[in-house]
Amino acid sequence: MITMPAALAVTGAGVFTAAGRGLDAAWEALCAGRSFLAPDDELAGFSPIERAIETARCAPPGPESLGADRRAARLMGRHTHMLLAAVQDALEEAGLLGGVDGEASGLSGEEMAFFAGMDSVDPGEADLVSAVQTSRVDGGGVDLGQFFDEGMTQIPPLWPLGMLNSTAFCQVAIQFGLRGENGLFSPGAEAAAQAVIEAAESLREGKARAALAAGVSPVVSVRSVARYLKRGLLKSDAVPGAAPGGNPALGEGAAALLLESEDAAAGKPRLGYIRGWGRATAGDGDLAGAVRDSAAAAFQRAEIEPGQVGLVVVHGGGNLEEDEAEAEGLADVLGGHRPLVLATKGAFGHLLGGGPVVDLLIALRAMAEGIVPPSPGVETPGAKNPGRDFLEFPDSPRAARLESVLVLVQGFDGACAAFAVGPA
């Protein structure tokens, strides 16, 4: 049983990518065909991948410029800065910055739901160095007696907070007075998709009057690259080449969107609407089936036919097998229909938890502008795989009247989601 209540208006957007701060910066970069992927000097000596690792890092503003007090700022990593910037911009665009709890908005913090997706935060080993050196025994191990007696006392007391991803989430809530329904999902793109779904449902079920959905990437570092190599997201034997289809490249960024019911959004400019969503899990296999099922559920909720879709923003993570499964699932659900296709990861890198919200906002902008931008890095779709040759990625901005856009998400372990969005 799938039911579809009224569509939900997107009234605020915050985007922070390697292109800079704001949806405009990301959109203009995409339309210009720019890629921010570049060899990463910090990772140059990293042995598991022989060639230079490409990443797309971004430089978020400092916490003080985002309004955080000095004490709170001490606990914030760059992932928190990115998330704060994105949420701040989404609230501002919706006319709620400084207005949550304010008379102007007529909205209290209790009425604002907040859901987000983000991965684990890598621990700050620098804070452990002294403790380990104090407790070390011959052979390189640690004497636990020495560690608890002396070593531990050399670890900064607030060290644990920095590696809790919920610390970042709660700091954002404190900063902006968000006190309503909430949830924090982990670890990858599927986590941000869950956040958007639950934000939408909290509105539809009357649990909130406005709902923020956000996602943020991990900070790119040797540690995060090592983790994703271990997980198979990155591949040490990958052939250098363009994403999608080559080697996924990590990016940094965050995005947030503010959802309001049609009534609550009255009088406000809208970026567009989230009309339907779906999700499915591949389990031990059949990733294509999970892509198909999630897209089919999104169509059903949105009460649209596949033929109404003018553009598909694919997950396009750059992993060859997953890209092929995505194409296969897409072909299944679209039947003979062939919409245009866009992949953003060749421009901004793979943002994991940050990616789905960026893609949703880009989809809304594409509808508003009537333009499908090119997909940086996609040069020969389907060249190695005839199953993908139906994917038409424009090689320059192409005018298109877009009635509906499908946004696809693939997460870890085969968790897939899809969103059907419509124009303002």
Next chain:
Amino acid sequence: MSEVLITGMGMVTALGADLEVAWSRALAGESGVRPVSSFEAGSLPIAGAGEVSKDEIEALRERLPDELASEGERRVLFALDAARSALADAGLSPGETDPRRSGVMMGTGLSTYRLEDFAPWIGEREGFDAVRFAGELEKTHPSGYFQNPPERATSLIAKWAGFRGPTATLTSACAAAGQAIGLGMRVIRRGEADIILCGGADSMIHPVGMAIFLLLGAATTAPIAPEALCRPFDRRRAGLVVGEGAGVILLESSEHAARRGAHAHARLCGYGSSMDAYQVTAPDPKGRGAARSMSEALRDAGMTPGEIAYVNAHGTGTKLNDPAETLAIKKVFGPSAGKLAVSSSKSMIGHLIAACGAPELIFTALSVARDEVHPTRNLESPDRLCDLDYVPNESRKMPVPAAISNSFGFGGQNTTLVVGKAA
């Protein structure tokens, strides 16, 4: 909107991995808190933890299918066994349900940061050699952070059970399991699935984990017997006692349960969540966020405060939580707060951190199903700021038509679940 039933339950805690045994021990007010034995803890300034015994772990490895029994990370092992128990308790087998209509939602916490994962790459004078470390990643501990992502339990349960519907992993600190269960209920209500296995799993009983709670000043270092350490609502409470384990419940739509003639333990009928937005390091002392969580859950259940007989409290035994939770309960229940029975499972199993909401919900469901509530152990000298009926030290038989279970996360995320009798 579908009614949501609890048709299967499984848990692993310091009171055991058998539901009936754990419940009878909880009713008897037994403590599962004992000296830490899973690592050399001679100098650890903490007298005990709610640790799952080595024998229990060996037994559950024997119960699990071969492909899962070799799992190295304790929390994942606990999750798998609790899921196995919950599915069996519901009278189901892996692969028996419609895969697209069956999902998994689990709450979990920090992965296990092991000193062995840092120490070899820290020199005598130099800092952490990240590049060398990354190149030697295979040398990190197989059950440590770098090899065990947060969604591992969710994914393994889904694969084992053959579930291909919605899956999600919540990491909302101590509210994570409560949120996973609450959102699991919503998924069924909105018709997205018929069955959700949901709950939480966590283990912070390892050197870095214990150090974390000491550094934050949250853990009790009282030099007293382990079984007396955790003292929720008591004047001499001195902090939380870390526990470990998992709880998994099988939520099922009433229509689906009726079709297969399933027995329901209880009905999950309400979920509320809120945020304090107060401080990262402390709960709102006025309990405003906690009160909203309870009020929203009651509203969601369509119940009035007067219909609730029992509160399974978050009840950590910390100086800050217990009076704030008491205030919040009074705020929501008003004059009827004094008639409530309130107890803390943590007084016996410790604080299971991200997982805490799951076994505590199971105890709550059993209270509703059997009209009996477990006590708050070690409550000898009530704090004047904690002046409700906390069912001190002895269980109580009483009518429990409905109950709530609270979980409040570090940083200010609050969750409440409402349980009612199955029809």
